[in-house]
Amino acid sequence: MNPSVSASEQFFYEQFSGQSDFQSKKLLIGGIEYRLFYLDTLIDSSHVQEFILKPLLSKPLNDVREVISILDYEETNQVEEAVQAVVCGKTVLHRDGESKLYLLGADLKKERTINIPSNERILRGANEAFIENLDTNLNLMRKLVPSTELVVKTYSIGRLSKTKVAVMYIKSVADPSFVEELDRRLMSIDSDYTESPGFIDELIRDKKFSLFPQLLITERPDRARAYLMEGKMVIATSGSPDAIILPITFWSFFQSPDDYHISWLLGTFFRLLRLACFLLTIGLPAFYVSVSSFNPQLLPINFVNTLQSSLKYVTFPPLIETIAMMLLLEILREATIRLASPAGQTIGVVGGIVIGTVIVQSNLASNTIVIVAALTGLASFIIPSYEMSSAVRLLSYPAILLSSVFGLLGLAFFFMLIFIYLCQMSTMGQPYFTPPSSLSGIRDTLIRSPIWNLKKRPAGTSPYNQTRLRHPRSWKK
Structure with a gap:
C-alpha cells in the first residue's frame, strides 16, 4: 500500500463516489498529517472525539496503538479491507508515511432492548428473547x-x-x-x-x-x-x-419449554394432546367430507340425521363448502396477523362470528362445517411451532380431495403416505421420524418422562457423551 494519505484518500473517494454520508477528515497534529475515513451515519461522533481525536492531540508523536484506547482495534495493509471496515461502521485512521491503516471501532449502536418473547409465550421460564443484534x-x-x-x-x-x-x-x-x-x-x-x-x-x-x-x-x-x-x-x-x-426430529416440534416446568404427568398429557391435534388438523375436515358423501353408516343414526338435516338446504356439496371454510379460516388468520394488534383481534372475533353466522343463514354452508373448521383451526394453533402448524393445515387440503373421491379409504391411504414419507426423511444425516420403538426412545418424545428418569441424551446427536444426569435424587437414602 502507498504510505501517502493522499493516495489512500483518492482510493476511498473512488469506492464511495456519490455517497453523501462518506467523510474524509484531514488532521494536522504535531506536524504529522492524519486522515479519518468513515460513514457519518454509522459512527458515534462522541466516541471518535473522546477515544480517537483527544488521545492523538495529547500524544501526537507516540505510536497509535499506545495512544488510542479502543478495544475494537485492528491494523491492515490492505486498503480493500479498510473499505469493508468503513462499510461495517468502523473509523479508518491513516498516518502519513505509514503503510498500514488503523481500523477503529466507533460505530453507533442502535438496538431495541431485550424484551419478552412474542411468538413463544409460555407460563414458566425466562422472559428474555433474542433481538436483531x-x-x-x-x-x-x-x-x-x-x-x-x-x-x-x-x-x-x-x-x-x-x-x-x-x-x-x-x-x-x-x-x-x-x-x-x-x-x-x-x-x-x-x-x-x-x-x-x-x-x-x-x-x-x-x-x-x-x-x-x-x-x-x-x-x-x-x-x-x-x-x-x-x-x-x-x-x-x-x-x-x-x-x-x-x-x-419430528417430535421436537411438539415439545414446549412449559413441559419441563410443570408436573411430568401434565407435560405428558399436553404432549399427547398436541400429537392428537396433529392428526385432527389433517383428518377432521377430510373425515367430514367422507362421512357426508360416502360413509355415513359409520356414525350413530341420530348424528347422521342431524348431519343430513343440516346439509338439506346447503347450496354446495361437502367438498366445496369444506374447502371454502378452510380457506376462509386462513384468510381470517392472515388478516389477524398482518393488521395492528387491536384491529387484528377485532377482525378475528367479529369476522369469525359475523361471517360464520351469515354463511350458515344464507345456506352457503352447514352448521357442522363451521364447527369442523373452528376445531381444525384451534387444533393447529396448539402445535408450538408456527412452521409445523402451517404445514399441517396445508396437508388437510389433499386429504380432503382424496376423501371426496375414495371416502375413508382415501383418508387412510393419505395418512399412510405421510408416515412413509416421514420415515424416509433425514436432517443432517439423522432420521427425521425415528419411531420411538424402545422405552428410552419414548421417554422424551411421545411422553415427557420425569427429569430423574432422563439420564441419557438423544443417541442420534451426541454419541460420545450421552450421560446427562448422573446421580438423580441422591439425597434420598
Missing part, C-alpha cells in the same frame, strides 16, 4: 452457558450483504460429524444476499421441496440452551431475532 444474542447465550465448552464460530455469508452468522455448540457433547457437515453447507453458500432464518433454512436443508420443517426456529435463549445441552447446534445471524436449531 448478534453480539447481544451471543452475550445472552454466553451467560446461560458459562463454560469454555461452548464454541462460537462466525461466518460472513453473502457477497454484498456480508451477513454475520454464528454457529454455537457444546464441544464435549455435539457430534463432530454434524459440526463438520454444517460447516461444509454454510461455506458452500454463494449468494449476494442472505437473510435468516428463511434463506439459511432453504439453502442447507436436506429435502428442498418438503412441506415439513427440517429446522426448528426459536426466539428463546433458554430453549436454545436446552437443545445445546442435547448435542444440537444453534445458528444465529445479525439482523434477525430468531435462532435456528439443528439437527432436529
Whole structure:
C-alpha cells in the first residue's frame, strides 16, 4: 500500500463516489498529517472525539496503538479491507508515511432492548428473547452457558450483504460429524444476499421441496440452551431475532419449554394432546367430507340425521363448502396477523362470528362445517411451532380431495403416505421420524418422562457423551 494519505484518500473517494454520508477528515497534529475515513451515519461522533481525536492531540508523536484506547482495534495493509471496515461502521485512521491503516471501532449502536418473547409465550421460564443484534444474542447465550465448552464460530455469508452468522455448540457433547457437515453447507453458500432464518433454512436443508420443517426456529435463549445441552447446534445471524436449531426430529416440534416446568404427568398429557391435534388438523375436515358423501353408516343414526338435516338446504356439496371454510379460516388468520394488534383481534372475533353466522343463514354452508373448521383451526394453533402448524393445515387440503373421491379409504391411504414419507426423511444425516420403538426412545418424545428418569441424551446427536444426569435424587437414602 502507498504510505501517502493522499493516495489512500483518492482510493476511498473512488469506492464511495456519490455517497453523501462518506467523510474524509484531514488532521494536522504535531506536524504529522492524519486522515479519518468513515460513514457519518454509522459512527458515534462522541466516541471518535473522546477515544480517537483527544488521545492523538495529547500524544501526537507516540505510536497509535499506545495512544488510542479502543478495544475494537485492528491494523491492515490492505486498503480493500479498510473499505469493508468503513462499510461495517468502523473509523479508518491513516498516518502519513505509514503503510498500514488503523481500523477503529466507533460505530453507533442502535438496538431495541431485550424484551419478552412474542411468538413463544409460555407460563414458566425466562422472559428474555433474542433481538436483531448478534453480539447481544451471543452475550445472552454466553451467560446461560458459562463454560469454555461452548464454541462460537462466525461466518460472513453473502457477497454484498456480508451477513454475520454464528454457529454455537457444546464441544464435549455435539457430534463432530454434524459440526463438520454444517460447516461444509454454510461455506458452500454463494449468494449476494442472505437473510435468516428463511434463506439459511432453504439453502442447507436436506429435502428442498418438503412441506415439513427440517429446522426448528426459536426466539428463546433458554430453549436454545436446552437443545445445546442435547448435542444440537444453534445458528444465529445479525439482523434477525430468531435462532435456528439443528439437527432436529419430528417430535421436537411438539415439545414446549412449559413441559419441563410443570408436573411430568401434565407435560405428558399436553404432549399427547398436541400429537392428537396433529392428526385432527389433517383428518377432521377430510373425515367430514367422507362421512357426508360416502360413509355415513359409520356414525350413530341420530348424528347422521342431524348431519343430513343440516346439509338439506346447503347450496354446495361437502367438498366445496369444506374447502371454502378452510380457506376462509386462513384468510381470517392472515388478516389477524398482518393488521395492528387491536384491529387484528377485532377482525378475528367479529369476522369469525359475523361471517360464520351469515354463511350458515344464507345456506352457503352447514352448521357442522363451521364447527369442523373452528376445531381444525384451534387444533393447529396448539402445535408450538408456527412452521409445523402451517404445514399441517396445508396437508388437510389433499386429504380432503382424496376423501371426496375414495371416502375413508382415501383418508387412510393419505395418512399412510405421510408416515412413509416421514420415515424416509433425514436432517443432517439423522432420521427425521425415528419411531420411538424402545422405552428410552419414548421417554422424551411421545411422553415427557420425569427429569430423574432422563439420564441419557438423544443417541442420534451426541454419541460420545450421552450421560446427562448422573446421580438423580441422591439425597434420598
